[in-house]
Amino acid sequence: MGSSHAISGAAAWVAVTATAVPALGLYPLAPSAVLLGALVAAGAALLPDADHHNATIAHSVPVLGKVAAGAVETLSGGHRHGMHSLLALVGVITATIGLSFVQWTPQGWDHPLQFGSAAAVAACTAFAVKVLTLVKSWSTAWLVGALAAAAVLASGPHAVSWLPVCIGVGFVAHLIGDVLTVEGVPILWPLRWRAPRFVRGLPIVSQVWKANGSFAIPILGHAGSKREWLLTLPLACYALWGLGASALVVYGPI
Incomplete structure (x- = not known):
């Protein structure tokens, strides 16, 4: 199930940010940011399952x-x-925003090194490439994450200003996927609101608004x-289409 969550996170990021394909255009970004952000969002889509002892994380x-x-x-x-x-x-x-303040400007550098943001990018990228089986081992996954982090460190201070949005998009994609099961x-935890008593016994209500407060x-x-897998397939196709189009803009035709 981790791969379906990761794919939904990447597809959601493409839909929200891409300009090279039909997308929602809610937060348009440069194609290079779409490419890196897709991996980060895919990894961020695994974060809700950090509460499971056998999850990818x-x-x-x-x-x-x-x-x-x-x-x-x-x-x-x-x-x-x-x-x-x-x-x-x-x-x-909030934690992602806080990490953006973990930075240091070495002597002779013209911009601060975003160590906090780079660490978040490294972790999410490693989660994504491993769960999507783009690499075989965790050591290789963390190497890919480290390369992504190095790119962030080498960039200017605003290179990943989109990171909190990206983490949020991936996280929300996971929640939406689970709501559909x-x-x-x-969703309102720790509040445990139950349906009003006079409609609690209706079948449709009991399926949508559960006794434990889940929706x-x-x-x-x-x-x-x-x-779930039938939904994942078109999401994967859309994500690949968007990433391919963004890559062509960045790197040109191969």
Whole structure:
């Protein structure tokens, strides 16, 4: 399921930012930013599942990954609880903005090095290339992430000003995907609002507004269903189309 989340994150980023293909145009960026941001958004789309001990992120670093995922799982109340909420979305975006202030200007340099943003880019890129099986090992995934981080460090201070938006787009793509499953997500966590008593027994209400406070529009069935993969296929095609068109703008015809 991690790959479907990553693909949805990349497709969402293309839809929001690309100018070389039909897109929403909500946050238009240069094609180079679309290319790098697609990998970052794909990795960010895995962040909500940091609350699961067997998620992709839990395997990213030996021992420490599982320890971190276990801690997040405990603090957020378990899988598909706190990390799958609007509160977590705000927290992740705020943390990304905070990382942008972690910088240092070496003597003789004309711009600060964005170490915080570079670290976020490295991690999300590593998550993305591994879950999409673009590389085989985590060591190679982190090498790719390090190269992306180096590009950020070599760029000017505003090169990744779009990073908080990118992380948010990937995170939201994951939440939307989970809302479309039977299990749903507790989007208003830690609030546990239930449907009003007089409509609670209606079948449609019980499917959309669950007793545990989760919301669902279960058109995809259960998580990991065939319907989910049928949706993932056109999303993958759209993402590849958008990235290919952006690459042609940046690098020209091959």
